[in-house]
Amino acid sequence: MxxxxxxxxxxxxxxxxxxxxxxxxxxxxxxxxxxxxxxxxxxxxxxxxxxxxxxxxxxxxxxxxxxxxxxxxxxxxxxxxxxxxxxxxxxxxxxxxxxxxxxxxxxxxxxxxxxxxxxxxxxxxxxxxxxxxxxxxxxxxxxxxxxxxxxxxxxxxxxxxxxxxxxxxxxxxxxxxxxxxxxxxxxxxxxxxxxxxxxxxxxxxxxxxxxxxxxxxxxxxxxxxxxxxxxxxxxxxxxxxxxxxxxxxxxxxAMTTDNRVFTQQAFISADDRDRGGNLPFDEMLENVTPDLNLYYKTLVEQAGKKWTDPKSTPTEEEPDCSGDQGPVAYCPAEKSVEFEVKADLPELHAEIGDYATGLLLASRYGMAAMAAVGADLDGESAATSALCLAGAYTREVFTRQKGFGLSPGDLDEAVQVLLAYDYAARDASGSASLGPGFKRVEVFRGGVFEGVEACGLA
Structure with a gap:
């Protein structure tokens, strides 16, 4: 990022x-x-x-x-x-x-x-x-x-x-x-x-x-x-x-340069190039959390509902507030997003890149938005919607004119984490997930290319 x-x-x-x-x-x-x-x-x-x-x-x-x-x-x-x-x-x-x-x-x-x-x-x-x-x-x-x-x-x-x-x-x-x-x-x-x-x-x-x-x-x-x-x-x-x-x-x-859009881009700053397009873990958390709140607040209010920023809670162990959602979880009872900062999440960040962290957080904040509009948070359909919303958020940060945005490589990091892990496509109880990775990438792409309209956010 x-x-x-x-x-x-x-x-x-x-x-x-x-x-x-x-x-x-x-x-x-x-x-x-x-x-x-x-x-x-x-x-x-x-x-x-x-x-x-x-x-x-x-x-x-x-x-x-x-x-x-x-x-x-x-x-x-x-x-x-x-x-x-x-x-x-x-x-x-x-x-x-x-x-x-x-x-x-x-x-x-x-x-x-x-x-x-x-x-x-x-x-x-x-x-x-x-x-x-x-x-x-x-x-x-x-x-x-x-x-x-x-x-x-x-x-x-x-x-x-x-x-x-x-x-x-x-x-x-x-x-x-x-x-x-x-x-x-x-x-x-x-x-x-x-x-x-x-x-x-x-x-x-x-x-x-x-x-x-x-x-x-x-x-x-x-x-x-x-x-x-x-x-x-x-x-x-x-x-x-x-x-x-x-x-x-x-x-x-039938592919042509007129009907095919490519996301590949060069670095636009020396600083971003020198970092390989990646923010340090703590800096990523500091920037992405308020950005996610603002994005989902806008969506929820457009749906005629009220958005309250979820409590952002770092943990030293994998969150267990609502089943097994992986290193980032949305906790419906507490109305919070918990994220583990000692092992799995920072390791994914270091291994794949900063948008591995961004994508997992975007999907769990997507769950918070679904809760705000009264959507079901359990089952494969809920997991699919949360992942699609993460794709829609990705579309927003990729195309915006200023502020917090994607670096070259961030979309590739999303593909890598989706192929290897189902964390971003689990429901709020952690009992249902979307697979295989091929399908997860397909759903994510739907959000990236079509926006929130593809995600079924009521």
Whole structure:
């Protein structure tokens, strides 16, 4: 978070199409289960060692191709043309390995997977990318990355070629083409989830691990959406994937810089950049609490009800005033918000960032607003409304012109905490919560994009 004196602007921009799409950054392991119902012989892959990683990749590529044999004609009214230039597996630990198209040496592929438009080929690092993704995030991560790269092949068949991008960079910025590829990957994942894939089975319980892998490829915090190599922040990438999952390939294909809004932004002050966009824990609490009171006071009074600031109560242990809500809790009887300041909450703040703290507080203050208007505080519906209200508050601080506002990276921190924890989506008794993380992010996005109208605040 930051204190701002200039307008924060929602940046409309682009999503991804660079050669090297996968440049992983450190993240918390959340490995999921295996997703294969049966494997495919990787003999068609050039450079394969026939091992388990290439078996998984071959299985993914085979079913992704099957998906596009159906989806491409339905979307574009033209026959799907399979990859012509080959599928390449590269052992980047072997200095004698042959380089794939679009590279000069095998080491150029290190840590990457990419689509080469000039050769109509897909390549990946068998040594330092796919096995790392599998170990950290499960089989689904490998599948999603390859589905993304096939999405770039789809774009090439749509006419979104490197030549077109150079000729019309404002029409086809990298951030847009990357978003479109993420969207196509989401549409494919829904097809698998619907049981239409011959060899793959990605259930709802494995989507969180897939998204965990996707956000490791986000741009460094503070990258401008106008950067020619920008691929998107975690929030924008997850949004594109979820849009594809929910809306399908026609929606993805229709993405343009006119209809796609991106939240990625550069730092606007040296101080914010030097802090990495994060306020110290105590300073965050000092600033966010009055801001939340003012925001929810306005909402409640607009609903014709009276708002009284909840008592703000720090505790040394996890609050237990109203069941298990996690390190931040709304206590209906006391009309207070309690937050633990010795262990879990400051640890989340340090591990993920200051908006992990902000989001949890925003959802519990959302509960206080629900209580003020007489809404039910128990059950999954209540948990959903509280999380949505946290999204609506996030929308407010992201777009306001002055005062307390979001820094680059804050929306990514929200995605991370929602995928890993259900604290922001528990009811006031702590007995009901919204899951999985994929669903929590979806509800939060609803509040961010649609505002309080999406949240059912009576």
């Amino acid at each position: 930051r204190l701002v004196s200039a307008r924060l602007v929602l940046l409309a921009a682009v999503l991804l199409t660079a050669s090297a799409c996968a440049q992983a950054i450190p993240g918390k392991p959340v490995a999921g289960e295996a997703v294969t119902k049966g494997t495919v012989d990787p003999g068609f892959i050039r450079g394969t060692d026939g091992g388990p990683i290439d078996q998984l990749a071959a299985t993914a590529v085979t079913d992704i191709d099957s998906f596009w044999q159906e989806a491409f004609p339905a979307t574009f009214d033209r026959k799907w043309e399979p990859i012509e230039g080959g599928i390449y597996s590269v052992d980047t630990s072997d200095s004698s390995a042959k380089p794939p198209p679009c590279t000069e040496k095998a080491s150029d592929v290190e840590g990457n997977a990419f689509y080469c438009p000039s050769a109509d080929a897909i390549a990946w690092d068998r040594a330092a990318l796919l096995p790392v993704l599998k170990d950290r995030f499960g089989d689904a991560a490998v599948v999603i990355v390859l589905a993304h790269e096939m999405g770039h092949a789809v774009q090439n068949r749509m006419g979104i070629t490197p030549e077109a991008e150079r000729r019309e960079p404002q029409r086809f910025p990298t951030i847009l083409t990357e978003a479109m590829a993420d969207c196509f990957a989401g549409a494919f994942t829904k097809w698998v989830n619907d049981g239409k894939s011959e060899h793959l089975d990605i259930g709802s319980d494995t989507l969180d691990s897939a998204l965990g892998a996707l956000i490791t490829f986000r741009d460094p915090v503070g990258t401008s959406a106008n950067d020619r190599s920008a691929h998107g922040n975690a929030f924008d990438r997850v949004s594109a994937f979820q849009d594809g999952y929910q809306q399908g390939t026609e929606f993805c294909a």
